[in-house]
Amino acid sequence: MLREVIWPVRAEEFLRAGIEPPRCEGHEGFWDRFSFTSDNPPLIYADSNLHAGRLTPRHYALFDLEATAWQDVHLFDAHHDSGYPHEHEPTSFEEWAGTGEFSCEDWMLVHHAKGSRLALTYPAWRPNGDSHPPMIPLHTAVDDGGAVAAPFDAVFLCRSGSWVPSWCDDQFTELLAAFPGRAHLFPGSEWKHPRPDPVPHARRLAGIFAELRARVEAQTLPTPSVPVPRPAAAPVHSPEHTPDSEQARTRPGR
16 A cells, blocks of 8 residues: 555646646766676665665675675665664564564664674754664764765666655656666565556546535535615614604704
8 A cells, every 4th residue: 555555646636736846856867876896787676675784795696695684784764774663562672582582673683683794874854863762772864975985796786666756757757767786576465656646637637626615615615795875874863752843843844
């Protein structure tokens, strides 16, 4: 539902409010900031960061096929994915380690458990980071848009369809196509791309809604009435009132 069903609803709500559905920013030239340890670096992509917790050097057929852990894992994201407190959920790394389960919210803990050094770069629009701190040691920084010094052996690219609108899937396609290496879908992962673009249909529905609303408002607004002049009424005297002598002399006879 979050990957597909919700986006047509949100697109129409944007347009009804007179707001053009937003697009992604910052992906142009993204790969130019990185260097790699090979001329044809490997990339695996999927829709959820959950899969990043499963990846080892073996998945990329790197030089050491027996390696089960990364020396460094560097995440570029608006969330640290290192554990968040929820009701009935682990509140520390030790509690998490006792469950043996992970999700898109705590997959970084898997690599910490294997001894990897972890780093996170928040986007410039989120300089204060997550409201809850990570459960493990994590070096954090804010993206300055410059080159990243350390070379990378491999990349995992997440579309995050529950966070990124389906009308931006063409931008993900561009980002994936611009990668200077070989790209593969995570084996067996659920993947639908591109998702249908809901904006054209939402634009039509928003137009129909605006037209119907204008008709209803035209029918329900009160019609302004034109006041009709009324003749002035002659003064009326109560029976108890007796005109004085001056009034009696000037009052017209019947």
